[in-house]
Amino acid sequence: MEETPPGLPLVRGRTSLPSLRKTAPGRFPNRFRVLGQRGFTFVAVLLALLIAAALYFGYFHFQSVTGERAKGIAAIDAARAIACRTNRQTIEREIVLWSVNHPDEAPTLAALQAEGLQAPSCPEGGRYDIVGHEVHCSVHP
Secondary structure, three states: OOOOOOOOOEOOOOOOHHHHHHOOOOOOOOOOOEOOOOOOOHHHHHHHHHHHHHHHHHHHHHHHHHHHHHHHHHHHHHHHHHHHHHHHHHHHHHHHHHHHHOOOOOOOHHHHHHOOOOOOOOOOOOOEEEEOOEEEEOOOO
16 A cells, blocks of 8 residues: 655545656645645535525515515505495495485485484595485595
8 A cells, every 4th residue: 555645634535656746846636635625515505505595585585575565455455445335335225224214305424323323434534425325435436
């Protein structure tokens, strides 16, 4: 077996004294691997890919969160519009029932409340107006 040159920690490969003599001083042939001169390790490359993936998916997660927030706000607005429509339909049903007992009078919210109706209000703070037998909201068409 051949001996390794003194002071060179070898990782892989065979040492041969003739090959050391052929290289320039301070240089080692490709088959010699000196510790600390290996380039990027597998762990370093894996860590760089992990950081890049975290940044990539973090960006898209942020984009989806802002999109979900806009969808959530739109859903809340739609729910409020539906609640307003339901409240108006309830008042219109009460107008029909009130009109049976008062056939010659025009319905008003004050007249309905005098009969005991608890008139619901618009979830957006709109004001209900009665036109004929229809109820209109100042916020929702």
